[in-house]
Amino acid sequence: METTTETKKALITGITGQDGSYLADFLISKGYQVHGIVRKASNFNTQRIEHLFKDYNKPDKLFLHYGDMADATTLIDIINKVKPDEIYHLAAQSHVRTSFDIPEYTANSDAIGTLRMLEAIKLLGLQKTTKFYQASTSELYGKVAEIPQNEETPFRPRSPYAIAKLYAYWITKNYREAYSIFSSNGILFNHESPRRGESFVSRKITIGIARIKAGLDKKIYLGNIEAKRDWGFAPEYVESMWRILQQEKPDDFVVSTGQAYSVKEFLQLAFTYAGLGDWQQYVEIDLQYFRPTEVDLLQGNSSKARNAFGFEPKIRLEDLVKIMIDADFRKYNLPVIGAGDRILAEKFPNRWWPID
Ligand code: NAP
């Protein structure tokens, strides 16, 4: 692991997702050569990284490989060809509600997929040269044993997704202890952005508001709006993934803002910022969006990450909502309110990602 930052190679699984795309922006800005695993779909699924592979000034910075977490031989082949210094394993069926509909697929991709990645490192003899980051999650805490949750809080997962991620968390630790692989877990609390998938509640609300403003929809249909989450800003969180792999020793870290808000409070902030007034006239409750078992509250304590690498999130919920609404208004060709754009300009003068 003596290579300099300039010559380092990173492999990102899930590069086409929210986090993978920001991480690719970040690592390229750091001088890495970035390789990403993309699964074959009948339509293009690379919209979030289009700006990178269309940047002909950086032709040797981004390389994409077809692969799937369910396909071990291809994963081994890619890792063998790339021989990455760092692997960021972000690929997953990441939707909690959907994991109740497709539990076996979720276990295969999220649990066994992680095992396949770690086995590939071991089989190829890369234990000493390839570091491994596992995208662990606050969903592990489930029916929380304490408030706030830190690295010592017991896990009580409440969905097929969280239970698959529980396996992935422990196999990451086990390969660290058994084979001395530099494998670390980032236990990230919810993080959102203009690139957030459209079926997660934050983006569903900000897109819903843009569509109402544009006259395309009249209502937003939601599930349990009493649930509370600790919502942060994705670009800040992907930076912490990199920090976790730059530590002297492999370890596990909680990454969170420390503040929890309900979906209702998210709605209130978002509708007020958008100038639509009382959210209750636009929101209907639809039972199909409830989960058979819910996680009522997540609120993290990231003191360990603060002490180890100075993690201190700049964006709290009020700012996040403005950033997301400005971006969705832009997407729908509505006049942009602008406070979100100003927050980005003020708080991130050296922003390494393009405005969304
Ligand atoms: P996301 O937007 O849903 O992205 C998931 C990525 O995984 C996409 O690139 C997706 O490809 C890919 N993928 C899914 N199944 C795959 C498979 N079988 N083989 C190969 N690739 C596959 O998720 P995210 O929000 O960026 O989250 C990144 C990771 O962090 C996930 O593991 C998630 O569980 C975890 N996490 C997220 C949060 C959060 O709040 N965002 C918090 C804690 C942990 P397509 O683009 O083709 O769908």
Ligand code: GDD
């Ligand atoms: N998705 C969704 N859609 N959620 C809704 C809705 C709705 O219409 N209405 C209410 N909610 C509630 C959910 O029940 C949940 O309590 C909360 O909003 C957040 O839901 P999501 O945005 O889907 O995120 P999540 O917390 O279930 O999972 C996300 O964060 C995890 C980290 O804690 C995902 O990104 C996971 O992959 C990640 O691990």
